[in-house]
Amino acid sequence: MIQGRDEDEGCCCGGHEHDASEDCGCGSHEGGCCGDHGGGCCGGGCGHNASDDQIRMFIVGPIETDCYAYVSEGECLVVDPGNSGAAIARHLEDVRVTTIVATHGHGDHVGGAKALRDATGARFLMHEADVELAGRAGEASELGRSYDDDAPEPDQTIADGDVIELGTASFRVIGAPGHTPGGIVLLGQGTADGVAFVGDTLFKGSCGRTDLAGGDHDALMATLARLREEIPARTTLFCGHGDSTTMMEELEGNPWLQPGAASDGMH
Ligand SMILES: [Zn+2]
Numbered sequence: 001m002i003q004g005r006d007e008d009e010g011c012c013c014g015g016h017e018h019d020a021s022e023d024c025g026c027g028s029h030e031g032g033c034c035g036d037h038g039g040g041c042c043g044g045g046c047g048h049n050a051s052d053d054q055i056r057m058f059i060v061g062p063i064e065t066d067c068y069a070y071v072s073e074g075e076c077l078v079v080d081p082g083n084s085g086a087a088i089a090r091h092l093e094d095v096r097v098t099t100i101v102a103t104h105g106h107g108d109h110v111g112g113a114k115a116l117r118d119a120t121g122a123r124f125l126m127h128e129a130d131v132e133l134a135g136r137a138g139e140a141s142e143l144g145r146s147y148d149d150d151a152p153e154p155d156q157t158i159a160d161g162d163v164i165e166l167g168t169a170s171f172r173v174i175g176a177p178g179h180t181p182g183g184i185v186l187l188g189q190g191t192a193d194g195v196a197f198v199g200d201t202l203f204k205g206s207c208g209r210t211d212l213a214g215g216d217h218d219a220l221m222a223t224l225a226r227l228r229e230e231i232p233a234r235t236t237l238f239c240g241h242g243d244s245t246t247m248m249e250e251l252e253g254n255p256w257l258q259p260g261a262a263s264d265g266m267h
């Protein structure tokens with residue numbers, strides 16, 4: 001039986017069976033059709049990746065915070081819902097949002113956490129050292145800005161070495177103090193290998209500022225020195241603001257990642 005097969009689109013893998021001798025049009029696999037991905041058409045000749053994980057990005061709030069949703073096997077981790085939590089939830093109705101993580105406690109990264117948690121029932125995780133700061137996200141900050149709401153108390157605190165799992169992906173927590181005391185970086189493992197969420201610790205060509213409350217220049221320099229060692233060069237870095245980059249690019253061009261770097265950060 002052939003289900004939903006579109007002859008012009010190559011193989012559909014939607015339930016039909018064929019063997020290597022049958023020309024299904026995929027052209028790229030031997031010995032029967034993929035079979036390991038449920039329903040739907042391959043489209044591109046069954047050249048699917050080892051995983052179907054997805055990263056979605058939302059730019060939220062007055063200073064354009066990058067909020068990310070990482071989806072694996074229908075489970076979703078949201079990183080830094082800085083604003084517009086209810087709207088983010090509406091854009092994620094097709095997946096199960098199980099975990100919300102703040103890379104640090106600044107209002108522009110946690111202001112939407114409460115609304116997103118209320119809408120999804122997901123657990124909210126952050127580092128203990130920034131909980132107090134995050135609890136004041138709805139008040140005007142020292143920069144005079146305020147965000148949707150105070151962050152809720154975390155359901156669980158996370159610290160260096162913890163691992164957050166979803167679907168076939170997992171993220172290792174790397175403690176990254178400096179921009180704030182409770183900053184973290186999430187380094188992908190499993191099907192999330194090659195992905196890191198770096199918050200405001202590291203940006204394309206620069207690093208996080210340390211002149212706000214709780215900022216610590218020496219701590220940030222130590223964190224950056226550690227990230228140099230721990231994040232593989234091939235990793236894509238998803239930053240808290242602006243464009244993503246790669247560790248390779250930053251190792252080559254970011255002055256704060258050079259050995260002995262000790263200048264002031266920019267953001
Ligand atoms: Zn920040």
Ligand SMILES: [Zn+2]
Nearest residue numbers: 106108200240
């Ligand atoms: Zn920020």
